[in-house]
Amino acid sequence: MNKDKVAFLVDSGSNVPEEYVELGNMNVIPLKIIYKDEEFIDNVNITAQDVYDRLSEEIPTTSLPSGEVISDIFKKIQDDGFKKVICVTISSGLSGTNNMVRVISESFTDMDILTIDSKNIGIGSGLIAVQAYKYLEAGLDWETIKMKLQEDVLKSKMFFHVPTLEYLQKGGRIGLVASILGNMLNLKPIITCNDEGVYHTVAKIRGSKKSVQKAIDLAVDFAGTAKKYNLAIAYGGKTAKNQVNEIRSVLKEKLPLFDTIFEGEVSPALGVHTGPGLIGIGIIVTES
Structure with a gap:
């Protein structure tokens, strides 16, 4: 067509x-x-x-x-x-x-x-x-x-490293207790959407660097044995943008069968709910 x-x-x-x-x-x-x-x-x-x-x-x-x-x-x-x-x-x-x-x-x-x-x-x-x-x-x-x-x-997924739970909590996306405990323990959640399309925490990692790495690993797991896929790196704010080059290098190494890697800042609407410092790793399988 x-x-x-x-x-x-x-x-x-x-x-x-x-x-x-x-x-x-x-x-x-x-x-x-x-x-x-x-x-x-x-x-x-x-x-x-x-x-x-x-x-x-x-x-x-x-x-x-x-x-x-x-x-x-x-x-x-x-x-x-x-x-x-x-x-x-x-x-x-x-x-x-x-x-x-x-x-x-x-x-x-x-x-x-x-x-x-x-x-x-x-x-x-x-x-x-x-x-x-x-x-x-x-x-x-x-x-x-x-x-x-x-x-x-079903072939597209986004995994977000979120530096703080504060804004998700204030926006009513997670509970107050989970927010307080997560921040006290320096836990950085990895957020995705479940099968119903609702925010879902798939992991809680202590420390930002390990949390970003976990988001990448989850994308690798999602790719599985796929022969081709497109990838994306989303970032929230100047500090997160500074990490893109390093993340891109890791993605190319771990997911070498990509056609394209898209990069860009998240929308203001998403930024309201997640706050600065967000890193998102996206993948869509194009050939199984």
């Missing part, structure tokens, strides 16, 4: 690599960052570093855009002449975006719209959107693409 005949709709929390966002048929739903006196549009007029710089003053909340915003994007896609749309969003277990997209899409009956619940967050979701584009480049037919993308939800 010609890639120019299919439009994409992703949310900003999926952290789709910028080189794909810049393609003419890639549309992004912006999440919102809300402070008590003002609000911002995710990755448009606020960066993750902006969020980190203000955390000592105020921890904002995040929110979906209005249904009108999403409907307007669909209308634009329709007006541009597209008849098929692939929508990929962060997990429905963490955000209502997927459900809102699915419901609104039902009113655009003259377009064939596929909505994928990635059951993941950050570039763990974005890797699925990238894979969709690659299927189109390869000329796969529409029905095959739909089938393969549903399968890819």
